Amino acid sequence: MERADSSGITTSTRPDAPAGIGRRAALLSGAAMALAAGAAPARAQSKPSLTVAVGTDLNTQDPCRVAGGNDYYFFANVFEGLYGPDEEGKPAPLLAESHTVSPDGLTYEFTLRPNARFHNGEPVTAEDVRFSWQRAVAPETRNPRASVLVANIADVEVLDDRRCRVRLKKRDASFLDNCGEYWYIISKKHVQAAGENPFDRQPIGTGPFAFVERRPRSYIKLRGFEQHWGRVPAFGEVTLKIVPDDQSRVAQVQTGESDIVVNVPPVLAAPLQRLPNIQVIRAPSFQNVYIAINALNGHPGLRRADVRRALNMAVDKAALLRATMLGFAQPLELPCHTNIFGCDVQVTPYGYNPDRARQILREAGFDFNRPLRLLGQGTGRVPQARETLQGVAAFLNRIGVKTEINMLDYGAWISAYGAREKDPSVDMVFANFTDYNGDPSGRLLRQVRTGGTYSWYSNPEIDAMLDRMNDFASVEERQQFVRGLIARLHEEAPLIPLWTLDSIYGVSKRLSWKPTPNVSWPVLWNVRRAS
């Protein structure tokens, strides 16, 4: 196929295929580019185009209504916060140039980059920062994720065009980490001029890519933002094609119709690796797969920490990872990946030891006659979800624990897993949890604190530690504290951690790209043409 961009320069991706498939699309977006307010200098039009095949459509284009991890392939490329992930996945200043924190950790003063601009060409000002907070917390916005960060902001004070002071209601050591995913900076002028639902037609952000057009369930077109403060992409037009079927999505890169495919399932990654024109690139994500243990009201034996540790010993995670994931994941010992803040603590691994596990269960008076009822994800959003739970059950059977598996579709599964009152007829749940950034506080609150959405565990001591976790001004002190908490959780074993998934991409060899690690979506600004 040949793709022609609007200036007529073609990037030949597959010379033997009929030309013309992309022509109409190129014309369309060319017109849209010309329309975009003063933000498409000639340089952008001479750049080649890039096509990326993704699996799902967006839920929303409004940064205050992000519904979940699936939406981030859009937001991570089109919007930015004051802080966000750098190329190594660590928090780094994005729209902010620098910041200072008061000794009590309650006041942050940010200086904005002088050359930060919105896609409509307007400079990013402190007033926009203030407005972004106001809109994110306004009740009428109905921001479903306001509770994580913006609701804790007492005030944003505009000092001058480029400087603002953010005062927090209570200390939050995860504040900067969360700025990337929970507080996108939007343009006050744009929102006020656009009326109701300002992001539906024109989602204007500051990211390395600007929105061009979208056809729901077919594609989203973006273009490289030439006036970006530093992350200027090597590509002009970028098409995010929505191809839900795994096999068909992978075929996109085999035929050259797409340059990158995201979410390649492990079973398709291995054969793809053998093709001459394609590279399979994997990056550690923060998508964790584990088994939650019902320590609240399930099988009475599960209320004992020694029993839960024994169940961890019963499962040969390395073998399971090889067999079901074909090695495309990183084994987990702790509830979170070692790149998560405070999760780099050294502990004695549970180790695979079925004999010892059986012995502990006997000593604890575990009722072997009562089967453990396992809840699984039938229709998968997680690769190999069925096989993984079946494998875990088989390992439990090996130490004499009977199991019953109930596979549910995603909706029924998440309703049961996140139910306010946990179902006593469920003993274990196959679960996945995506960390949006390197700070563990938000997820631990939901995952193990008493009453947390996904918590099947309750322990006042752990609750007290969780409540203190963000109340530190010193990073070092906090790190020590979180390490202690994670080590305690390892002893308490409210979960059987299995692995962290790799993000697997099929990428044309004409490109060179280092996907940002520790995020679970493609960040595309650093895709380059291979030299």
Added chain:
Amino acid sequence: MARFILTRLGQTLVTLALLTILIFVLARLTGDPTPLVLPSEATEADRAFFREQYGLDRPIHEQYVVFLRNVLHGDFGISFRYREPAFNLVLMAIGPTLQLAGVSMLVAVMLGLPLGIAAALRPGSWLAAAVRAYASFGQAVPTFWSGLMLIFLFAITLPLLPSSGYGEVENFVLPAVTLGFYASASVTMLTWANMTEALRSDFVQMERVLGIPRRLIVLKHALRNASLPIVTYLGLQFGLLLGGAVVTERVFAWPGVGQMLVDAILNRDYPVVQAAVMLTAVLVMTINLAVDLLYAVLDPRVSRS
């Protein structure tokens, strides 16, 4: 004739009324959409507001009355997931589905009719055997497999056609052949059986004796008599394709209504489920009505009875 049409229209309306109850209840049986629509960070207040906003906190019979009243005003509600009118979303998806269903039926007829007629004209020949093999194969092969094989052959191995997507003429070829091939198997067998019977009938024998040209006998008189069951089948198959081409739509990333409906069910997006089912139901009923009317044209006895 007018009475025939009126009776059929009346039946259609009753069916639609019953369908509103059925789809309303079935959609709600899938469970509470809140955990699927809102992220895990949402507070209990957010969840309560969501239920209130969409009236999900009210008793189900009240919800039904509101739903019915709105539907009569052409309002199917706002999609939970996309926050856009569900009817608009379904209308956007019905276009690609109708196009694909139409082209597939064309493929099915263009393959099935000639093959069926040819086999009926030469019973016992190698041609008839080949046609039988073709039809068995066509019916036995599931579309998800034939679709992927076509992608493998004509997009990857021989890079002639786009592997998936929607918008250009080339995009139609593989999905339409996938669906058309499957349907053509039944069209072939039906044509074959009915043509064989028609060719044996007294009036055809009579026409032969009278020396009417064979081509005229086959294409005008025998085919017309054989066509009733084929038209019925095509009508049913078209209806099936409107809502049921889920697998093919998914494999070829076709933004049609079947895939949209399945996604909406899995996401518990009630308004989209209701709008999609109602709209496809109306279309299918319209097609059935059209088929019945076509009967009357093809076989005047139908309207007289």
